Amino acid sequence: MDGPKIKNMQEFADASGISRPTVSKYFNDPTSVRQSTRARIEEALERFDYRPNIYAMNQNRQLTKTIGIVVPYLSDPFFAEIARNIERRCLAKGFWPILFSSHGEKEQERDILDNLRSLKPGGVLLAPLGRRSDRMAVERFCKAVPTVLFDSNIDGVGQAFIGSDNGQSVPLMVEYLCRTGSPPCFFEMPPVNPNANKRRDAFVSAIQRLGHEPQIVRVEGKSWEFEQIGFDGGLKILAEGGFPSSTVLCSNDRLAIGLIAAAYQLQISVGREPSSQIRIAGHDDHPFSRFTSPSLTTIAQDYAAISSKSVEVLFDVIEAGGDLGSRKETLFEGKLVMRASA
Amino acid sequence: MDGPKIKNMQEFADASGISRPTVSKYFNDPTSVRQSTRARIEEALERFDYRPNIYAMNQNRQLTKTIGIVVPYLSDPFFAEIARNIERRCLAKGFWPILFSSHGEKEQERDILDNLRSLKPGGVLLAPLGRRSDRMAVERFCKAVPTVLFDSNIDGVGQAFIGSDNGQSVPLMVEYLCRTGSPPCFFEMPPVNPNANKRRDAFVSAIQRLGHEPQIVRVEGKSWEFEQIGFDGGLKILAEGGFPSSTVLCSNDRLAIGLIAAAYQLQISVGREPSSQIRIAGHDDHPFSRFTSPSLTTIAQDYAAISSKSVEVLFDVIEAGGDLGSRKETLFEGKLVMRASA
DNA sequence: CTAAAAAATTGACGCGCGTAAATTTATTCT
DNA sequence: AGAATAAATTTACGCGCGTCAATTTTTTAG
Numbered sequence: 113m114d115g116p117k118i119k120n121m122q123e124f125a126d127a128s129g130i131s132r133p134t135v136s137k138y139f140n141d142p143t144s145v146r147q148s149t150r151a152r153i154e155e156a157l158e159r160f161d162y163r164p165n166i167y168a169m170n171q172n173r174q175l176t177k178t179i180g181i182v183v184p185y186l187s188d189p190f191f192a193e194i195a196r197n198i199e200r201r202c203l204a205k206g207f208w209p210i211l212f213s214s215h216g217e218k219e220q221e222r223d224i225l226d227n228l229r230s231l232k233p234g235g236v237l238l239a240p241l242g243r244r245s246d247r248m249a250v251e252r253f254c255k256a257v258p259t260v261l262f263d264s265n266i267d268g269v270g271q272a273f274i275g276s277d278n279g280q281s282v283p284l285m286v287e288y289l290c291r292t293g294s295p296p297c298f299f300e301m302p303p304v305n306p307n308a309n310k311r312r313d314a315f316v317s318a319i320q321r322l323g324h325e326p327q328i329v330r331v332e333g334k335s336w337e338f339e340q341i342g343f344d345g346g347l348k349i350l351a352e353g354g355f356p357s358s359t360v361l362c363s364n365d366r367l368a369i370g371l372i373a374a375a376y377q378l379q380i381s382v383g384r385e386p387s388s389q390i391r392i393a394g395h396d397d398h399p400f401s402r403f404t405s406p407s408l409t410t411i412a413q414d415y416a417a418i419s420s421k422s423v424e425v426l427f428d429v430i431e432a433g434g435d436l437g438s439r440k441e442t443l444f445e446g447k448l449v450m451r452a453s454a
Numbered sequence: 455m456d457g458p459k460i461k462n463m464q465e466f467a468d469a470s471g472i473s474r475p476t477v478s479k480y481f482n483d484p485t486s487v488r489q490s491t492r493a494r495i496e497e498a499l500e501r502f503d504y505r506p507n508i509y510a511m512n513q514n515r516q517l518t519k520t521i522g523i524v525v526p527y528l529s530d531p532f533f534a535e536i537a538r539n540i541e542r543r544c545l546a547k548g549f550w551p552i553l554f555s556s557h558g559e560k561e562q563e564r565d566i567l568d569n570l571r572s573l574k575p576g577g578v579l580l581a582p583l584g585r586r587s588d589r590m591a592v593e594r595f596c597k598a599v600p601t602v603l604f605d606s607n608i609d610g611v612g613q614a615f616i617g618s619d620n621g622q623s624v625p626l627m628v629e630y631l632c633r634t635g636s637p638p639c640f641f642e643m644p645p646v647n648p649n650a651n652k653r654r655d656a657f658v659s660a661i662q663r664l665g666h667e668p669q670i671v672r673v674e675g676k677s678w679e680f681e682q683i684g685f686d687g688g689l690k691i692l693a694e695g696g697f698p699s700s701t702v703l704c705s706n707d708r709l710a711i712g713l714i715a716a717a718y719q720l721q722i723s724v725g726r727e728p729s730s731q732i733r734i735a736g737h738d739d740h741p742f743s744r745f746t747s748p749s750l751t752t753i754a755q756d757y758a759a760i761s762s763k764s765v766e767v768l769f770d771v772i773e774a775g776g777d778l779g780s781r782k783e784t785l786f787e788g789k790l791v792m793r794a795s796a
Numbered sequence: 797c798t799a800a801a802a803a804a805t806t807g808a809c810g811c812g813c814g815t816a817a818a819t820t821t822a823t824t825c826t
Numbered sequence: 827a828g829a830a831t832a833a834a835t836t837t838a839c840g841c842g843c844g845t846c847a848a849t850t851t852t853t854t855a856g
Contacts, residue, residue: 166572166573167508167509167511167574169509186534186537187531189531192528192531192534196528196557199555199557227550229505231508232509369742369745370745372745376748377747403685405714405719405747
């Protein structure tokens with residue numbers, strides 16, 4: 113890191129005693145040059161700390177080494193955690209992840225996809241808003257850029273989908289709850305994405321299979337502040353005679369977190385001890401769910417598996433030139449996490 | 455959105471009947487062209503949906519319209535929330551925010567700053583890791599790119615600092631707690647950034663000013679999973695005779711969230727009623743702090759003010775050509791948020 | 797050691813845009 | 827109306843790099 117300042121690749125090539133085209137090859141794939149020249153270049157790199165101008169690198173490329181990651185709501189630790197995993201894996205593959213959050217807004221999602229297009233990313237990992245997505249815009253985008261959907265599916269859109277298997281996880285929880293106490297009712301809010309509906313449907317069929325009548329309690333609210341919705345809704349329901357069952361299965365953990373807070377405020381005891389008045393269960397194993405009072409019994413989605421599989425499939429798509437032929441859906445099973453709340 | 459495909463600015467200029475240099479001017483600042491030509495360009499834009507190649511746009515620029523946002527830990531909803539605010543404000547100014555998270559790791563932070571340099575951002579908003587930052591790397595970066603620090607200060611580094619005034623907020627809380635019950639002890643973990651130390655120091659002087667002996671309880675732990683640290687530490691302390699006071703002021707909300715969970719598990723009642731065994735207070739008004747059981751009394755940092763001021767100052771710096779002359783520090787006061795826990 | 801294969805070099809062009817100087821056209825002001 | 831001013835056009839160059847074809851050098855295989 114000394115010597116005269118290096119301005120461009122030509123100067124760096126001169127300084128390292130290698131021709132510019134070879135240096136260029138090196139930067140696009142270090143393994144594509146002979147071991148001995150690679151060593152010489154990397155030695156020079158330490159002396160001069162030159163970095164190619166990424167803008168010049170990419171201007172004539174139709175596909176860059178950038179990976180776009182789009183999540184619906186970054187303030188939700190679930191997505192923050194997933195994004196973190198994905199970022200690491202992209203970096204390990206020598207790609208450059210760029211993170212975007214739609215912040216729950218359709219327009220934002222559309223803008224992000226628009227902007228992303230001009231970034232010419234090598235591929236995109238997209239967790240769509242879901243029902244609120246501009247389906248046309250997403251579809252158009254996926255046709256132009258190799259895209260893998262995760263978390264929330266949109267039928268037929270994108271090269272693949274990776275998510276968790278609500279059809280397995282919800283019955284797992286329902287059976288556990290029925291086995292250990294009164295059959296649960298289902299607590300939901302207006303669905304923001306297909307998962308919410310799938311979970312409700314899975315609940316209905318699972319509880320019917322066990323010979324019970326499905327009971328669904330729905331509260332209103334249209335923001336992404338799920339905890340607040342669960343709290344407000346829970347407060348109202350609990351104050352007005354309570355849920356139809358003393359066991360409540362929530363559509364997701366964030367809703368459950370709000371509901372637990374509401375129960376506490378009304379001095380309704382939550383838990384699986386005989387003395388408790390209500391049992392509450394969630395779904396997702398949200399990072400905070402182990403710190404509720406009582407800690408939340410839930411279904412653990414396999415963060416690591418979902419993110420690593422998503423990245424893996426995306427790179428398959430990229431290496432296949434943007435098209436796999438058929439759209440693959442991968443669903444991971446959830447695991448029951450028994451804590452104190454149910 | 456019909457007609458023949460537009461490949462570059464020349465073709466778009468031809469199609470819209472305007473010269474290329476004028477079109478170029480338009481894209482760099484739509485207000486810099488006459489109203490009538492602007493209208494013609496925008497009309498053509500609707501017909502052809504052309505977008506300039508951002509890579510070609512930026513390759514000859516020493517400063518681009520990109521704003522880098524770097525936070526230490528995105529899974530922390532506090533930073534996710536701040537980032538969201540900042541993003542919006544940058545977009546409103548016609549800039550392009552790009553978000554990065556150090557994920558609590560020094561190497562990540564260094565890599566991000568390195569990569570950011572080759573992005574040639576117009577400016578950067580940086581919430582450094584703090585004590586774990588590679589100070590030299592940060593310093594070097596700030597000399598090369600207009601940078602405003604926020605949340606966590608590093609003396610003399612960057613063009614400005616925006617944060618919250620621990621010297622005001624902590625005494626505010628201490629006085630409240632002393633006025634309404636027994637004087638608090640201070641619950642902390644190994645400091646990850648200067649705020650932690652400032653808060654402890656502010657606690658000591660505030661409690662002494664009120665004529666009490668400062669008592670500090672420290673637990674170990676070196677990850678960014680603060681809740682877990684608070685929980686594990688709290689469990690141990692509460693089981694081994696408890697805190698030196700029946701009122702505990704935690705260094706931050708996440709620690710408090712863990713502590714409340716620990717107290718619950720040990721069936722120690724938390725709250726400000728006379729019947730409660732312990733009072734617990736936090737600091738930050740973390741998005742989840744209203745959903746703990748009981749809800750957490752805390753100090754609200756002014757998210758909106760911090761983010762808007764940060765952006766504002768950054769644009770001042772940018773407009774001043776990267777240097778304001780003197781380094782400005784802005785501290786916002788915290789507000790006491792009285793909830794049920796203390 | 798020689799022929800074949802692999803890798804590096806040389807020289808050159810183009811990408812899409814920013815930008816500058818000189819010129820022409822349009823707008824504003826009195 | 828004409829003069830002064832503002833804006834758009836024409837022309838042309840350069841940025842840093844990808845990439846190609848032809849050539850030379852180095853490595854590998856027989």
